[in-house]
Amino acid sequence: xxxxxxxxxxxxxxxxxxxxxxxxxxxxxxxxxxxxxxxxxxxxxxxxxxxxxxxxxxxxxxxxxxxxxxxxxxxxxxxxxxxxxxxxxxxxxxxxxxxxxxxxxxxxxxxxxxxxxxxxxxxxxxxxxxxxxxxxxxxxxxxxxxxxxxxxxxxxxxxxxxxxxxxxxxxxxxxxxxxxxxxxxxxxxxxxxxxxxxxxxxxxxxxxxxxxxxxxxxxxxxxxxxxxxxxxxxxxxxxxxxxxxxxxxxxxxxxxxxxxxxxxxxxxxxxxxxxxxxxxxxxxxxxxxxxxxxxxxxxxxxxxxxxxxxxxx
Numbered sequence: 453x454x455x456x457x458x459x460x461x462x463x464x465x466x467x468x469x470x471x472x473x474x475x476x477x478x479x480x481x482x483x484x485x486x487x488x489x490x491x492x493x494x495x496x497x498x499x500x501x502x503x504x505x506x507x508x509x510x511x512x513x514x515x516x517x518x519x520x521x522x523x524x525x526x527x528x529x530x531x532x533x534x535x536x537x538x539x540x541x542x543x544x545x546x547x548x549x550x551x552x553x554x555x556x557x558x559x560x561x562x563x564x565x566x567x568x569x570x571x572x573x574x575x576x577x578x579x580x581x582x583x584x585x586x587x588x589x590x591x592x593x594x595x596x597x598x599x600x601x602x603x604x605x606x607x608x609x610x611x612x613x614x615x616x617x618x619x620x621x622x623x624x625x626x627x628x629x630x631x632x633x634x635x636x637x638x639x640x641x642x643x644x645x646x647x648x649x650x651x652x653x654x655x656x657x658x659x660x661x662x663x664x665x666x667x668x669x670x671x672x673x674x675x676x677x678x679x680x681x682x683x684x685x686x687x688x689x690x691x692x693x694x695x696x697x698x699x700x701x702x703x704x705x706x707x708x709x710x711x712x713x714x715x716x717x718x719x720x721x722x723x724x725x726x727x728x729x730x731x732x733x734x735x736x737x738x739x740x741x742x743x744x745x746x747x748x749x750x751x752x753x754x755x756x757x758x759x760x761x762x763x764x765x
Contacts (some may be wrong), residue, residue, distance in 0.1 A: 453536055453554050453558070454482045454483065454484075454532075455480075455482070455483045455484075455533045455534050455535045455536065455554065455611070456483065456484050456485075456486060456530075456531035456532055456533040456535070456536045456614075457483055457484065457485045457486065457537045457538075457539050457551060458474055458486050458488065458524065458527035458528070458531060458536055458537070458538055458539065458552070459472075459475070459485065459486065459487045459488065459538075459539045459541055460488045460490055460523045460524060460527065460540070460541065461487055461490065461492065461496050461500065461541035462489075462490040462491070462492050462496070462517070462541075463486065463492045463493060463494045463496060464492065464494075464496045464541035465494040465495040465496050465499060466491075466498055466542070467541065467542035467543075467657065468499050468500065468541050468542075468586070469499060470544060470577075471539065471540070471541050471542060471543055471544060471545075471570070472485070472487070472499075472500070472503050472510070474543075474544045474545040474546075474547075475539060475545055476503075476507060476509070476510075477547055477560070478545065478547060478548070478549065478550045478551065479547055479548045479551045480548075480550040480551040480554060481551075483509060483533075483550060484509050484510075484511060484531075484532060484533070485509055485510045485511065486511045486512075486513065486515070486527055486530055486531065486576045487500040487503075487504075487505075487510065487511070487512045487541075488513050488514075488515075488523050488526060488527050488605065489513070489514040489515070490514065490515065490517050490518060490519070490523045490562045491514075491515060491516045491517030491518070496541070496589055497512070497514050497542060497696060500512045504753065506545070506729075511530070513526070513527075514531060515544065517629060519625065520623075520624040520628070520631065521624060521625045521627065521628065521631040522623075522625055524538075524622075524623045524631070525622045525623050528614055528617060528618060528622060528672070530744060533614070534613060534614050534615060535550075535554065535611055535612070535613060535614070536611070536612050536613075536614050536617075537553065537610075537611045538607055538608050538610045538611075539608055540608040540611070540657075542655075542657045542659075543608050543623070543654055543655060543656050543657055544573070544577070544650065544654070544655040544715065545653070545654060545655075545732050546654065546655070548653070549568075549653040549654060550611075551610040552568075552649070552651055552653055553566060553568065553649065553653065554611070556568075556611075556649045557611060557613075559704055560645075560647060562645045563613070563615070563645050563647055564612065564613045564616035564639055564644035564645055564646065565605075565610055565611070565612045565613070565616070565617075565636070565639065565644070565645075565646045565647075566610065566611050566612075566646070566647050566648070566649050567585070567605035567606050567607075567609045567610045567611075567646075567647075567648045567649065568606070568609045568648060568649040568650075568651055568652070568653040568654065569582065569583060569584045569585065569609075569648070569650060569651060569652045569653070569655045569658070570582070570583040570606050570609050570652060570654045570655070571652050571654070571701065572655075572656050572730070573653050573655045573656065573657050573658065574657070574658060574730050574731065575657070575659070577655070577657075579655070580658065580729075580730035581726070581730065582652065583656065584650075585605060585606075585648040587603070587646070588647060588648050588649070588650045589647070590645065590647065593640070593645075593646055599636075599641050600679075600682070600683060600686065602633055602636075602637065602675065602678065602679050602682065603633065603636040603637060603640065603646065604605040604633060604636075605632075605636065605646065605648055606638070606654070606656065607632035608654060608656060609653065609656070610656040611732050614637065616644050617635065617639070619642070620635070620638045620642055620644075621638070623635055624636075626693070626694065627674065627677075627678060628674070629670070629671050629674055630671070630674050630675055630678045633675065633678050634678050634681070634682075637678075637682045638685075641686065643683065649727070650668070656694065658726075658727060658730060667722075668719070668723050668724070669717075669720055671717060672716040672719060672720065673716075674694075676697075676701075676712070677692075677694060677697045680692060680697055687723055714747050714748065715747070715748050715751070716750035717743075717747055718743075718744045718747035718751050718752060719744075719748075719751065721740045721741070721743040721744040721747065722740070722741065722744035722752050722755055722756075724736075724740045724742060725738075725740035725741035727738045728740060729741075741756070753761060
């Protein structure tokens with residue numbers, strides 16, 4: 453079975469070589485690697501083109517900066533294979549990732565998307581945590597679907613059926629940071645199946661931006677918007693635009709807005725704590741995790757339990 457690997461890249465020169473090498477070193481050799489340079493201002497395009505000259509499996513496309521969702525849609529359109537493997541330009545594939553994921557979707561022909569467990573790495577490539585998921589059975593996914601809970605799986609760890617993703621409209625450009633969560637919901641609503649393979653097959657790099665409180669708050673807000681759109685779709689109502697959603701949110705009673713802010717800030721502080729701990733900045737990590745625990749222990753405790761530290765290597 454041939455597959456296509458899609459790698460969007462924007463100003464990725466620091467880690468791009470390692471990411472590309474991890475793809476080319478796969479035990480499964482029958483693939484194409486499509487590197488999509490999204491208007492980078494560094495040496496990203498130069499590095500990508502050097503690999504294309506050396507390995508005929510590598511294709512490079514470059515365009516002005518258009519953002520992640522349009523770039524992913526372009527990659528899907530260019531992919532020659534039905535099964536598409538997603539890959540970030542700063543992550544690292546385990547040597548057998550493609551082989552194991554192809555075996556998994558062959559064992560589960562009903563699937564449109566399969567993700568996998570991951571290992572979090574820092575800027576130096578050291579393993580700092582694991583990222584597991586309980587969505588390894590259809591029952592587990594169905595329970596969340598029925599409960600109108602957003603489905604979160606690791607996007608750069610996914611293998612997906614091109615025809616299924618395109619059938620639901622691909623990635624929607626208005627969702628600039630949660631385009632993947634929006635996609636999973638629309639796939640499930642159309643009857644497509646999604647699972648997580650219980651194997652660690654990708655090293656996912658954590659960056660300094662992970663500790664940015666302003667960015668994390670923005671992501672939380674947009675996640676609420678994605679859920680609002682999901683609920684409206686399922687009720688047969690029109691979705692709200694981002695400005696419309698913000699205007700409606702500001703009209704809610706103050707105590708509801710305050711409670712939502714409390715829950716969001718717990719997630720923000722937990723994420724900051726995880727990043728600082730990974731960087732061994734314990735003086736910053738401890739206050740952040742304490743703040744998260746005080747704000748929402750029901751969220752923080754399971755999160756800590758699901759990301760037990762692994763030996764550094």
